Amino acid sequence: MRRIRWTRRGLLCAGVYIRVLRLRATRAGWGRSGLLGVGCFSCSSVGRASGSTGLNLSWKLCVTIMRLVILDNYDLASEWAAKYICNRIIQFRPGQDRYFTLGLPTGSTPLGCYKKLIEYHKNGDLSFKYVKTFNMDEYVGLPRNHPESYHSYMWNNFFKHIDIDPNNAHILDGNATDLQAECDAFEKKIKEAGGIDLFVGGIGPDGHIAFNEPGSSLVSRTRLKTLAMDTILANAKYFDGDLSKVPTMALTVGVGTVMDAREVMILITGAHKAFALYKAIEEGVNHMWTVSAFQQHPRTIFVCDEDATLELRVKTVKYFKGLMHVHNKLVDPLYSMKEGN
């Protein structure tokens, strides 16, 4: 077991810098008690201060880990992400009174990840019977059965292929009579489900998370948003290239809502997202690039392909690529529900 030692910049464990933040007891850290852990990159285990990691620590820490996982191409990135989600669900040991809560995105980026998750399900390795899902957003005013609504997307690309209970699949209703009440109810449902264990998201070309467009409050909650022109342009391809057909408003979880999740995983693939990724992790926290807020989340993973790293510093990319042997321990071995774990 590697030893932790202090350096000028904080704790150094196996060459990985771990920043220590002031404990925020009401925020979700690891574990539902929201505290008391030291996470070691290389050990990839969560230990309690009582010493299950073998470390003798007497202070309470809330430790942040930012992982940048870089795979060669889209398919490998999708697979890595799916394996990670699979392992997280299985290791959680979900059951009758213990549901794993998952936040889910839409768009072209996560399609590969969904396909792999469906594959694991069809192989009998992964069941969603005790998983609750909360989608990030939905268009306002688009009929639920419109082929481009996010309900349709989730049904066709995910729900219809797996064994999730329909009562546990939550998506905002963009046709509700009182939209703000719908948003408040959504927040309440998340709370009642015990908060989100893993929120999976994407990034827009303008650096937005969900529909939190540039200029959104970084402590925002689920609400109605007007879409930025960048987003409308990016979405036009789903509406036959006709800008007038693209919805202009949407209900979306807030940046604060996602920050409340115990863990966040952002999928970023493609060269057109490269600049947004650069702004999100190499520049400061800035409400014009709302994904940058996750620099302050205790546990974030960015999963990308090579193309998405094109605007990053060579040094950054080399550093995180050098850690792939550590990252891969999170997905290898790939667990299965088959052996009755």
Add this chain to the structure above:
Amino acid sequence: MRGGQGAARAPVIQFTNCRILRGGALLREDLWVRGGRILDPEKLFFEERRVADEQRDCGGCILAPGFIDVQINGGFGVDFSQASEDVGSGVALVARRILSHGVTSFCPTLVTSPLEVYHKVLPQIPVKSGGPHGAGVLGVHLEGPFISREKRGAHPEAHLRSFEADAFQDVLATYGGLDNVRIVTLAPELGHSQEVIRALTALGICVSLGHSVADLGTAEEAVQSGATFITHLFNAMLPFHHRDPGIVGLLTSDRLPAGRHIFYGMIADGIHTNPAALRIAHRAHPKGLVLVTDAVPALGLGNGRHTLGQQEVEVDGLTAYVAGCSVESALEAASLHPAQLLGLEKRKGTLDFGADADFVVLDDSLHVRATYISGELVWQVEEARP
């Protein structure tokens, strides 16, 4: 039971591991059925928050809408044009036997007959829903007696008729009433035929042109009066001629009412029509092709597969003979197009949500493996299926 209040509580069945014909293509999708109708599973998931009660694995087969035969004169020893005391059981026998060929709805056809036959037989063939007892009866197809002498084919000459001065009354008197009638085939060159066509169309009866020597102009006029179908294209009509295509010219006529096109029946067994001619018609107007058997009573005896073995052959034949005609086109010609002809395309001939769950399970050679009516298994192939 179809639809209605109780349907919401009926069990939901999900047919998996299959390819379904939808929107003109074979899609890798599951077919969901409840209460005798095709169900929208997305709506079930998000609105009712329910999953399937039962899943049935279709072994990778094709699921197509049940076939609809709009021209069948009998089969298995039964002749619909016979004035027997118990026409009903004859119809029932045929209805049951054609299930094994994937036909879920049909129009019993009567050839040219004396008045007494019509008066006796017609009231005994009511419109009837299909089920385990047999395919559904959509209504009777009356082929004759108002047809051309020269093109009567196998119809008895003695009983041919032409319209008298009060043409529509003449029709009513001949048939004894139009209650169970769905299609009437007549020759439009007969005097007063246009007013008859108009009157029949106004009653919702489909008028078909056949056994006729009409030229293209007369045929177009008939369509403008309401005719929508051609009975067995190429047979019993003038051959296509480049200066006057005759009835065949309706396939590409530009003088049809806007937004409407003509349907044409084809017996695609390679015998009634040369496959090359079939291909010409199909390429000229693919959306109008309706596969029919025009089966006669003798068929089905001895070789039990012949009757709609014809249809199978047709379907096979269509795909084998008509290069560029896909499986999907062939299946639509046997299901969707006849439904459209009869104005039933919302309920029959389709696997769209809300339609009646009448469908067939086919293997890749388009042999029927199972037939369903209203979501209920009404026939399946002999070897044990799980």
